[in-house]
Amino acid sequence: MIERLELRNLTVFTGLTLELSPKINVIIGENGTGKTHLLKAAYGLCAGAPLFKNKPDTGEDELEAALTAQLLRLFMPLDDKLGKMHRQGAAEQAYLSARFAGGQKIVVTYFNNSKALAVQDRTNYEKYQAEAVFIPTKEVLSFMKGFNSLYEKYGLSFDQTYQDICLLLDLPEIRPETLHEKSKWAMAEIEGFCGGRFVFYGGGKVTFKTKNAEYSANSMAEGFRKAGILSRLLETGAIQPGVSGPLFWDEPESNLNPKLMELLVQILLELSRNGQQIILATHDYVLLKWFDLLMDKGKDDRVRFHALYRNDQSGDVKIDSTDDYREIAKNPITEAFNNLTVAHAKSYLKRAASE
Amino acid sequence: MNKLQEDDLQIDFVGAQHAMKFDQNDPDQPDYHDLQNMPRVDFIVEMEDAIYFIEVKDPGRPNAVDVGSTKLLKKIVEGTLEASLIEKYLFSFFFRWAEHRLEKSVHYVSLITLESPLLQPIIDGLERQLTNLSKKSARWDREPLASCQVHNIETWKAVFPDWPITRLAAAATGGVYTVGNS
Numbered sequence: 272m273i274e275r276l277e278l279r280n281l282t283v284f285t286g287l288t289l290e291l292s293p294k295i296n297v298i299i300g301e302n303g304t305g306k307t308h309l310l311k312a313a314y315g316l317c318a319g320a321p322l323f324k325n326k327p328d329t330g331e332d333e334l335e336a337a338l339t340a341q342l343l344r345l346f347m348p349l350d351d352k353l354g355k356m357h358r359q360g361a362a363e364q365a366y367l368s369a370r371f372a373g374g375q376k377i378v379v380t381y382f383n384n385s386k387a388l389a390v391q392d393r394t395n396y397e398k399y400q401a402e403a404v405f406i407p408t409k410e411v412l413s414f415m416k417g418f419n420s421l422y423e424k425y426g427l428s429f430d431q432t433y434q435d436i437c438l439l440l441d442l443p444e445i446r447p448e449t450l451h452e453k454s455k456w457a458m459a460e461i462e463g464f465c466g467g468r469f470v471f472y473g474g475g476k477v478t479f480k481t482k483n484a485e486y487s488a489n490s491m492a493e494g495f496r497k498a499g500i501l502s503r504l505l506e507t508g509a510i511q512p513g514v515s516g517p518l519f520w521d522e523p524e525s526n527l528n529p530k531l532m533e534l535l536v537q538i539l540l541e542l543s544r545n546g547q548q549i550i551l552a553t554h555d556y557v558l559l560k561w562f563d564l565l566m567d568k569g570k571d572d573r574v575r576f577h578a579l580y581r582n583d584q585s586g587d588v589k590i591d592s593t594d595d596y597r598e599i600a601k602n603p604i605t606e607a608f609n610n611l612t613v614a615h616a617k618s619y620l621k622r623a624a625s626e
Numbered sequence: 627m628n629k630l631q632e633d634d635l636q637i638d639f640v641g642a643q644h645a646m647k648f649d650q651n652d653p654d655q656p657d658y659h660d661l662q663n664m665p666r667v668d669f670i671v672e673m674e675d676a677i678y679f680i681e682v683k684d685p686g687r688p689n690a691v692d693v694g695s696t697k698l699l700k701k702i703v704e705g706t707l708e709a710s711l712i713e714k715y716l717f718s719f720f721f722r723w724a725e726h727r728l729e730k731s732v733h734y735v736s737l738i739t740l741e742s743p744l745l746q747p748i749i750d751g752l753e754r755q756l757t758n759l760s761k762k763s764a765r766w767d768r769e770p771l772a773s774c775q776v777h778n779i780e781t782w783k784a785v786f787p788d789w790p791i792t793r794l795a796a797a798a799t800g801g802v803y804t805v806g807n808s
Contacts, residue, residue, distance in 0.1 A: 556746070597754050609747040615740070616702035619685065623696055 272372035272401070272548045273313055273517055280361040282308045282346070285587040291550065292575035292594075293372065294543035297562060298552040300579030301603045304588050306552035309579070310405070310519045311345040313550065314432070316369040316377050317403035317516050319396050327397065331390060338379055339387040344431035354383040368392075375399040401516035404439060404509050407432040408522045410496040412488045415440060416475035432521075440500065441473060445508035453512055453545050454505040457538040461502040464534055465491075469499035493526040498535065513546030524555035536561035544570055556604045563596040578602055632668050632682040633694060635737070636792045644672040648679075648718060665710070665717045672730070676772060679718050679734045681711060686739030686778070688795060698738075708751040711736055712759070719770065731769040736776045737791075749776045 276289045283305040289296075298306050318341040322329050329337070339353065348355035357365050368378040377399075378392035407430070411418070415437045421427060422434045462468045467481035469488060477488040479495075488496060504510040510518055523535060536558065539549050553559060559576075566572040578591045580601035591600050599605075628645040629638045639645040648670045650657045659666060669680040685695040701707035715734045722728045738745060752774055753760075759771050779791055 560746075597750070597757065605747060605750055608743060612740075612744045612747045613703055615744050616685075616699040620696065620699050620703070 273317070273369050273550075274372055275368075275370040276309075276313050276316075277366070277368040278309065278312055279366040280358040280363055281312055281365045281367060282356055282358060283588050284308070284358065285361075285585075287579075287588065287590050289577055289590060289592065290575075291548070292573045293548055294572065295539065295562065295566075295574040296548075296550040296577060297559060297574060298550070298577045298579065299554070299559065299599070299602065299604055300552075300588075301581075304579035304581060306579060307408075307521050308346070310521055310550060310552055311430075311432070312342075312367055313369060313517070314403055314405045314519050315342045315345050316367060316379075317399075319377060319393075320400050320402045320516055323397045324400050324402070329397070331393075334393065334396075335379075335387050335390050338377075338390070341431065342388065347428075347430050353381045353385050353388070357381070357383050371399045373398060399516075401514065402509075403516035403519060404504060405432040405435060405519040406500060406504075406521065406523070407436060408525050409433075410493055410500060410526065411437055411440070412469060412477050412496040412499055413493075415477065418475055436500070437475065439507060439509040440471060440477075440503050441475060442507040442509060444506050445511075449508065450506070451512050451545065453541050454510070457541065458502045458505055460534055460538065461498045464531060465495045465498060469496075469503060471503060492528070494528040494531050497523070497525075497527055498531060501535070501538070510542070510547065512542050515547065517548040517550050518542075520549065520551040522553060522555075523551055524553055524558045529557050532557050533561050533565070536565050540565055540567075540572060540574075544572065554604065556608060559596070559604055628671075630669050631794070633684055633692065634687050634793055634795050635682060635684055635739075636794055637669070637680075637682075637737075638790050638792070639669075639671045640788045640790075642671045642673055646670050659721075661721070664721065665714045666721065667714050667718045667734075670718070670722065672727075675730065677722075677728065677730045677732045679715055679732060681714055681734075681736040683736065683738040688793075702748075707748060708755050711752060712755060715771070715774075729768075731772040733773045733775070734771060735773075735786075737778070737782055738776060739778055742778060742781065745776055745778055752776065 272293055273291050276291060277287070278284045279286045283303070298309060300306050315338065318338055319334065322334065322337050343351055343353065346356050364380045364382045366378070366380050370376050373395070375396050375398055376392050376394040377396045379388040379390055381388050411433060418437050419434060422429065467479055470478050470480050479486045479488050479491045509515065524532065527535065543549055562574050566574045573594065575592055575594050576596060576599050578599050578601045579588055580591065581587065582589050593599055628640065628642045629636055630645055630647050646657045646669065648657070648659065649666050649668045650659050651662065652658060667679040667681045671678040671680060683694070683698045685698050687695060698707065701710055719728065719732065738748065756774055762769065775785070777785060782791060
């Protein structure tokens with residue numbers, strides 16, 4: 272679980288500090304304010320968990336090399352150069368820092384011409400072993416067959432999050448007795464909504480099974496495939512409330528049936544109540560509003576909204592975090608709706624004036 | 627008889643102990659509002675357990691943008707609609723208090739005939755401006771603002787299924803139809 276994230280001179284960020292909710296974090300902001308970059312940076316800083324799990328005695332050099340490779344594969348900068356991820360015009364080095372709930376810390380920096388990241392602080396980082404999950408914007412069930420080997424062999428224009436998710440989806444199911452009660456509940460809800468379940472045969476082969484028939488996963492609605500990804504991640508234990516690291520989800524709403532949105536928010540809230548930290552980025556009013564409406568302070572729900580925006584004068588990306596939806600000062604999503612309502616009113620007034 | 631009419635829309639407040647047109651401009655009517663310059667809601671409906679202040683705005687009226695709708699649309703453009711709705715509620719509350727007619731919790735319901743996505747900013751705007759009014763003291767035994775709701779005809783129908791809305795415009799062309807039931 273990440274408690275605090277600090278980013279300086281990384282891509283569009285001059286300097287940002289986020290105090291994250293241990294439960295749900297919703298990141299909003301107009302295009303170009305760095306929502307996905309923020310998610311990827313935080314996810315990249317979680318990369319130590321699988322590394323130390325597999326090799327507890329990983330040395331400093333190996334850690335730097337692994338984190339560098341991870342960031343490059345996540346951000347895919349031009350020419351694979353770290354310098355291309357350095358904020359344009361920045362005089363100081365880029366600085367990425369994450370503090371985790373157990374007090375572990377990782378701080379890395381790089382300059383314009385750095386070949387690799389420099390680890391500045393790794394206090395107890397080797398003890399942080401909760402693996403993070405990143406669900407990217409596009410669903411992957413329709414193309415995951417053979418994706419992994421292709422990804423390893425060729426320079427596909429998919430960032431690392433796509434390979435990571437495909438690998439997690441292909442893991443075997445965990446034992447039913449290990450499956451969290453809320454995971455079982457969420458999987459049953461998704462199955463009920465979709466009218467069947469996705470079946471994973473390994474090697475990326477996925478089908479959709481109803482009571483009486485089996486179909487190609489590609490023939491299913493894209494929104495169902497997205498819900499199927501969440502269900503499978505629960506089934507394999509990649510997401511295990513109270514055990515797994517943060518769940519990052521970039522635009523969960525894309526291609527999602529609005530009716531599925533309410534269920535999705537209910538599931539995410541329920542997982543968060545059971546110890547799952549969730550950090551998502553969204554453009555969608557309906558998703559945002561469902562979080563506001565379904566959160567239950569009586570159940571100790573904590574949804575923190577983080578609004579990224581550009582300062583009018585300096586153009587710098589800033590952040591405004593609040594636990595109260597109504598207090599989001601820079602909310603581009605509601606601004607878009609406001610504009611729609613005002614434009615509607617103006618259009619009718621114009622029509623009335625011309626009659 | 628609990629049918630009340632605002633312009634083109636008629637609502638039947640079935641089961642109400644008392645339903646009145648609070649915005650009554652006609653001095654010959656018993657419910658005449660004698661402080662004509664005071665902002666006020668359109669209807670006040672008293673049920674067994676609660677009182678409803680109802681404000682009706684009908685920009686969705688077919689084939690016409692009337693005076694009332696124009697006023698509403700201008701308020702949306704100027705960004706003053708939410709404050710004006712709150713003002714109507716507060717002054718109606720003030721008036722009814724003086725009449726000793728506020729013995730129950732009060733709900734404030736605005737019926738605005740716009741599509742849901744267009745209503746959402748109004749709902750959010752009201753919530754933002756009602757921050758203080760929505761706070762509740764542990765010492766109260768009734769609520770001055772039990773809820774503040776904004777509905778269009780479709781959501782009204784879902785929340786108040788017993789209070790049907792009828793659009794009367796069709797009467798002129800030969801038939802009255804109940805909105806949302808077609």
